[in-house]
Amino acid sequence: MIRWFSAHRGKVLLIAAIITVILLAQTTGLTEHLTFENLKSNRDQLQGFVQANYLAAVTTFIIVFIVMAALSIPGAAVLTLAAGFVFGTVPATIYVNIGATGGATLA
Numbered sequence: 556m557i558r559w560f561s562a563h564r565g566k567v568l569l570i571a572a573i574i575t576v577i578l579l580a581q582t583t584g585l586t587e588h589l590t591f592e593n594l595k596s597n598r599d600q601l602q603g604f605v606q607a608n609y610l611a612a613v614t615t616f617i618i619v620f621i622v623m624a625a626l627s628i629p630g631a632a633v634l635t636l637a638a639g640f641v642f643g644t645v646p647a648t649i650y651v652n653i654g655a656t657g658g659a660t661l662a
Contacts, residue, residue: 594637605641613642617654624658631655 594601605612620634634654638647 591633591636594633594640598640601637601641613646613650616642617650617657620651620654621657621661624655625661627662 616634616638620631620638622628623630623634635647635651638651641647642650
């Protein structure tokens with residue numbers, strides 16, 4: 556058993572990390588916060604953050620989208636609309652496609 560674990564340690568840790576992220580998303584209510592109502596009520600804060608930290612916002616958005624797509628966590632539709640809202644139509648299309656492609660590749 557110990558030999559098997561040593562030989563497959565990387566795979567076991569990756570599976571454990573994926574399960575942990577999925578459980579955290581479900582138990583913390585992350586998916587419940589990704590709603591159109593929350594997007595609407597936090598509109599000014601989102602736009603202000605994006606204007607002040609554009610590169611960080613884009614990078615964070617793409618990483619979050621990749622993780623959500625790779626782990627099949629609900630909320631991609633809200634994230635897609637949020638991207639269009641805060642980044643604009645053309646940039647959001649690019650960022651969503653990067654995130655979706657990355658997530659699908661990892662899945």
